[in-house]
Amino acid sequence: MFSFSAPSVYQSSKCFVTYGVMGHPDPQNLPSKGKPWTTLLAQDFVHKVDLILPAELVQLVKDKIIGDPSRAPVFYKVIMTVGQILEGDFFTEYIKIGNIMMLSEGRIDSENVFLLKEGMLTMYLDKETYERAGLVGKPHGVKGKRGLKPRWVVQFDLRSPSMLHGKKGFDRLAYACKNVFNAPVTWLFYNLSKTPVPDPLSRHYPVKYTSHPKVSEDISTKLPSLKPPIAILSSQGQLELDEFATDIYEWLSLVRLESPRISIDDKIDPYLSNYAVPGTPDDLQEGKLCRVSWQGFIPPRWTRQTLAEVILALPAKSWFSLSTTTFARDIVGDSTDCTILRPPNSPGEYLLWDVRKQN
Incomplete structure (x- = not known):
């Protein structure tokens, strides 16, 4: 129902890689500035979270993170009209006073889709619906994109003091909800x-x-060297960083997918796949991993808290990887995937892959 966009020859992705140092998080005052925290918080509706770490550390994660059932994200599926969001106690308690996230069914690139986050109602509309609603919006999407009809985006800050019954802008939205967005x-x-x-x-x-x-x-696998080469710290180290980041990101992605290509016993015909775990035979080690996955409708605040809890739970010199994937959206520059790696024997250091869809 809440599907991912189909691949298109007109879509591509860019991956921004950051290598840096982050401070030790305070569990009572979680960071909100600086990477990788800002990258996590910039995502909107997270669909999946994957934590990868050495198998010998899984008990620490079970005891300190996933062992508490109250930590698991809880969300709801509900059937409502757009207008019911603006009515009575729901509007007062959840939007004016409280804080909720809502995402409607549909595909943003072809259907009418509604989003609500931080009090901001965003509507992605086809041309006919937009004209019938009589609201003020902006064109959405790349002009001249073959096979797609014109799209429009309309936004309302429902927490604004002007968003009340009797105010012109709010009454216009309520009228559109009653007569157009009434399904x-x-x-x-x-x-x-x-x-x-x-x-x-x-x-x-x-x-x-x-x-x-x-x-x-x-998960039995061949382990590449997860420690970035010293050369990346120099001004001439960009090429080494690019190569290392590409290889490790590909390997982590295959672990997330449970691909047999990273298995110790993988014997696939090279005609079918020529993938090899990065590194020379002498550099590769055999080891066991653990992957912990959450899937659903997850807020960025939860992923930030989880990253902080993992850092605090694991030994400072151990490595881990935390990846988040958002619901697919057809928006220029929208972040769709984020992966954070803390290399072994590198307290405070991190590698961040920020993958953004470009249309």
Whole structure:
């Protein structure tokens, strides 16, 4: 229902790589400035989170992170019209006072889709719906893109003091909701604040989901060197950084996919795949990994907290990788994937891959 965009020859991705040092996180005051924290917080609706680490450390993660059931992200599926978001206690408690995330079903590049985050209602509309609604918006997408009809994007800051009944702008939005956006829509809903009593969401019969972690233990693999070469610290080290970052990102991605290509026992015909774990035979080691995965409708705040908890739970010299993937969106420059690697024997250091879709 909440599908990913189909690949297109008109779409490409750019990967921005950062190598740096981050301070030790304070669990009572999580960082909000500087990478990699800002990169995580810049994502909107996270669909999947993967944590990769040596198998011998999995018990620490179980004891200090995934062992607490209350940590698992809880979200809801609910059927509502857009207008019902603007009505009564739901509007007052969840938008004016509280803080929620909502994402409607559909594909942004071809259907009418509605998003709500930090009080900002964003609507991606086809030309006919946009003209019927009579709202003020902007063209959306790249001009001249073959096979796609014109699209429009309209935004309203629902937390603005002017967003009240009786105000011109709000009444125009309410009129459009009543006469144009009046069909029930399936949404994903996440509450970032305290749940009000009584809960205004309950009257819409929401279905509750919990993103329980899936643990894959004892993944036998060939381990490349995860320590960046010293040359990348010099001004002439860009080529070495690019090559190292490309190889390690590909390897981590195959681990996330549970690809047999990284297995110790992989014997595939080179005619079918010529992939090899990066490094010389003398550099490669045999080891076991663990992958912990969460999937659902996850806020960026949760991924930031998880990164901080992993850093605090694991020994300072151990390595790990945390990756996040957002719901696919057809927006120029929208971040779709983020991977953070703390290399072995490198307390505080990190490599960050920030993959963004470009149309």
